Amino acid sequence: xxxxxxxxxxxxxxxxxxxxxxxxxxxxxxxxxxxxxxxxxxxxxxxxxxxxxxxxxxxxxxxxxxxxxxxxxxxxxxxxxxxxxxxxxxxxxxxxxxxxxxxxxxxxxxxxxxxxxxxxxxxxxxxxxxxxxxxxxxxxxxxxxxxxxxxxxxxxxxxxxx
Amino acid sequence: xxxxxxxxxxxxxxxxxxxxxxxxxxxxxxxxxxxxxxxxxxxxxxxxxxxxxxxxxxxxxxxxxxxxxxxxxxxxxxxxxxxxxxxxxxxxxxxxxxxxxxxxxxxxxxxxxxxxxxxxxxxxxxxxxxxxxxxxxxxxxxxxxxxxxxxxxxxxxxxxxx
DNA sequence: AGTAAACAGGACCCAATTAGTCCCGATTGG
DNA sequence: CCAATCGGGACTAATTGGGTCCTGTTTACT
Ligand code: FES
Ligand code: FES
Numbered sequence: 001x002x003x004x005x006x007x008x009x010x011x012x013x014x015x016x017x018x019x020x021x022x023x024x025x026x027x028x029x030x031x032x033x034x035x036x037x038x039x040x041x042x043x044x045x046x047x048x049x050x051x052x053x054x055x056x057x058x059x060x061x062x063x064x065x066x067x068x069x070x071x072x073x074x075x076x077x078x079x080x081x082x083x084x085x086x087x088x089x090x091x092x093x094x095x096x097x098x099x100x101x102x103x104x105x106x107x108x109x110x111x112x113x114x115x116x117x118x119x120x121x122x123x124x125x126x127x128x129x130x131x132x133x134x135x136x137x138x139x140x141x142x143x144x145x146x147x148x149x150x151x152x153x154x155x156x157x158x159x160x161x162x
Numbered sequence: 163x164x165x166x167x168x169x170x171x172x173x174x175x176x177x178x179x180x181x182x183x184x185x186x187x188x189x190x191x192x193x194x195x196x197x198x199x200x201x202x203x204x205x206x207x208x209x210x211x212x213x214x215x216x217x218x219x220x221x222x223x224x225x226x227x228x229x230x231x232x233x234x235x236x237x238x239x240x241x242x243x244x245x246x247x248x249x250x251x252x253x254x255x256x257x258x259x260x261x262x263x264x265x266x267x268x269x270x271x272x273x274x275x276x277x278x279x280x281x282x283x284x285x286x287x288x289x290x291x292x293x294x295x296x297x298x299x300x301x302x303x304x305x306x307x308x309x310x311x312x313x314x315x316x317x318x319x320x321x322x323x324x
Numbered sequence: 325a326g327t328a329a330a331c332a333g334g335a336c337c338c339a340a341t342t343a344g345t346c347c348c349g350a351t352t353g354g
Numbered sequence: 355c356c357a358a359t360c361g362g363g364a365c366t367a368a369t370t371g372g373g374t375c376c377t378g379t380t381t382a383c384t
Contacts, residue, residue, distance in 0.1 A: 005343090006343070026360090057352085058361085059353055063360085079164055085164075125276050129272060167371070
């Protein structure tokens, strides 16, 4: 099945959660809010930080926060942060426009066209879209606390605090 | 890394090869022409057949052939044939427009939008595109036999017979 | 009819990848 | 100085995917 990593799904959940109340929070806190195991959250946040999606502050009272507004973070960004470059085939590994063995390969860059198409498709949806959706959903349909569940995983639950 | 299966890459190579000289050929023959191990080819062809991309004739002298013109077979078709439904997250498992737990999930179908975008992107490139590319490439650049190599794999080689 | 060439389906194993855990060093606020 | 917290990376467990094989069925050809 053609799908994204579980960690990518986690990442969207975490980021959406952060985006909704834009304050600094620790991995610990995130783990509690999302139900994702703490060590996994820690690992995840490292990736997101390295990719420049979240800012981190160290030391006591430190934690993570978005370093761009949610509307400037696309699904493609998240995928690339967690899984590395979007490259449907190994030949387009570097994620730029050149196939590395293009001169020899007869499929000759055709996969790149597909790659590009997919990448741009993934760039069209931003976190902000998802946040909005979550917000309106939470209020319109339920009076209950909004719940953020990774699409892939059923155990992760965000209990809306305050 | 966000990528397609190796088998999917194989599949494109095999299909392109078949498309170029549209005759019936056995798995055995395909294996020889592509350099992909015979048992793997066999497995692959079964998937492609089940998905209705190739027609098979049994018995001695039997084999496979395309059952639609190459221009009506998209990359999306190939991926779906080999890997199953294109569903970036488990929630959209069935590959239709409905998320199965949409009523409960706050990300609420947003992944479907991404899914759809990706699917349509993958539908834009057809085998015919790739075949053309291969043909012109083979003639223009080399006088040597055209070689079809899966982008992912370096060992598979098609020796242009006749 | 008999035989050999092929496909169909599925069980199965091994390798590769991914998910998840843990530890230790570096920072920083109190 | 101490406690909280991030950063990097090593390591293990779980899952997936690649690849093989076996058994049965269909069909052409002699
Ligand atoms: S080198 Fe890119 S398609 Fe082959
Ligand atoms: S049910 Fe589809 S996004 Fe959650």
